[in-house]
Amino acid sequence: MKWQQRKSLETQQKLLSAALACLERDGFHNFRLDRVASEANVSKGALTHHFSNKDDLLAHAIEKVLDEFVDALAHGVDEVHAGRLTLDGFLDLMWLHMSGQLYMVTLEIALKARHEPSFRTLLTPQVQSFHERIDAIWQQLFPHLSPARATHLMNLSMNLLRGMGTQSVFRKDAPYFNDLLNGWKAILRQQVAS
Amino acid sequence: MKWQQRKSLETQQKLLSAALACLERDGFHNFRLDRVASEANVSKGALTHHFSNKDDLLAHAIEKVLDEFVDALAHGVDEVHAGRLTLDGFLDLMWLHMSGQLYMVTLEIALKARHEPSFRTLLTPQVQSFHERIDAIWQQLFPHLSPARATHLMNLSMNLLRGMGTQSVFRKDAPYFNDLLNGWKAILRQQVAS
DNA sequence: AAAAACAAACCGTCAAGTCGGTTTTATTTA
DNA sequence: TAAATAAAACCGACTTGACGGTTTGTTTTT
CATH class of the missing domain: 1.10.10.60 (Homeodomain-like)
Incomplete structure (x- = not known):
């Protein structure tokens, strides 16, 4: 054995x-x-x-990709605490993943789940766990902010990146997305400071 | 005839x-x-x-839905200029459409286009025209800002809403999205003022 | 020998596109 | 103006190809 x-x-x-x-x-x-x-x-x-079947394979595949993303962010926040990574660098890390294989795959899966209840219930625990872990990571990232505030900023950031990831389906334009990301970094710094 | x-x-x-x-x-x-x-x-x-075929039907359908969105926004900016709608109200209008049928349909289509070059080329002119019209609308919305600045804020806003639309696939939680939208409204007011 | 890992042929289902035909409307002509 | 012809709108059975899942068979490990 x-x-x-x-x-x-x-x-x-x-x-x-x-x-x-x-x-x-x-x-x-x-x-x-x-x-x-x-x-x-x-x-x-x-x-x-x-x-056992297609859905089973997909569910395991998505689990793998979500885990990899969470691991990367967890490592990122450690680097921030160790002083080896700035907040800007952390956002770059997030965008790196959101603009790569990860996001497209989750998007494909999400749309499938939207229309197939059985598949959605198969995924729900994984997605829930994913969000909780991301949330926890942002709490660690901004220990001086209230948990609610950190969560709010995380959700704004995640959704902006999600949107950018979606737009990147049609628009292949790295400088453009970099510009957007820089704009958001500036806003986020402002929001964290106040 | x-x-x-x-x-x-x-x-x-x-x-x-x-x-x-x-x-x-x-x-x-x-x-x-x-x-x-x-x-x-x-x-x-x-x-x-x-x-003539499935793709043809889909291409015409997406054209219809994009046109309806642009028309709604064009009407919205008129209302703003007429003083009957605030900036907040305009964003609400955008979110109303992005959280409804429109966005899900464009998302489905976008993923199809991503993997089928022939279909993508069929759609490209429509998508391009769509973006140009949205851009023009935001230029009108902020006549006192530089065109580049207005475009930048439009792209941030659109991508945030896009991300929220995507997340709404899994999370049915109107108060949560309202909260996010309010947060962004505040930030946007600040950005427009400065 | 048994069980696990793997291979490959097979089958049932399902939907896109085709095509011959029918009905309804438009145009021409006597 | 009414018959004749053309053209458009519409119908639905059929073909064809594709794919997921099953089943049966083979090799390798324990």
Whole structure:
């Protein structure tokens, strides 16, 4: 009970990575199980062996991507406390993730969840946990602010970045988004100071 | 050449409205032509007579929804100039549309466009025109600001609302979004004044 | 030998697009 | 003006391809 377990885990991770890559490249509407399998260099039979169906695979994939985002932010806030990262740098970190694979994948999944109650209930605990962890991280980021105020600023920031991520579907224009982000940094500094 | 033309237009409008309703209810992934036809109380044959294929129907539907949004904003800025609407009220108007059918439909379409170049090129002129018109409206809204500054504030606002619209997929919580919007109104007043 | 990991053929379903046909409206002509 | 012809609007059965899930078979590990 050692070699098999390792092999199994390894195949599952390959499949999850492949699923995320496919989701980002093809979108949920063109997301095909056989493409995931070939992307992961395993057969379709192996895929069904590890994941009972499409929804199951997607749910595990989204879990992975959310965890990675939270881990990155948690690490970011540690860096801020250690004096190795500024608030601006922290926002850059958030934008880096929101403009990458993460956000597009969550967007695809969110729209699926919107129209399929069973899938939404499958995801709800994960999403809830995600928000709670992000919230906790911003509380740590602004220990001198009231928790409610920190949460408010987090929500404004997250939604601005969400919107920018969405717009980036159509507008490929890094300087433009950088300009927006800089504008928001200035406003945020002002809001934190007061 | 009168009666037929009117009938044709009427059927097309029924189909477009039905398409938008289906898109909002079922999502693009579960968007079915026969459902659109039955929702519009016409046959599938009639649908194919008026729209050559699925993409064609969707492109016309999105055109309709964007136009309605621009018209609403153009009317809003007139009301502001006439003194019958405040800046806060204008933002409420924007949020009203962004939290309704419009935004979800554009989101569904945007993700489709992201992964289908042919469809994206079909939409590009419409999206471009949309942005230009929104931009012009905000220039009118803040005639005392520099055009660049007005555009910047517009983009921040639009992206915040976009993000809020996206989050509303998962979080049904009107007071929360109202709170966020109020926070942004205060910041925007400050930005406009300085 | 048993169980796990994997492979690949197979099948049922489902929807987009096609196409021949019908009905309704418009135009021409005798 | 009324018959004849053309054209547009509309209908719905059928084809075709695609994909998710199942099943059966093979190899490898324990």
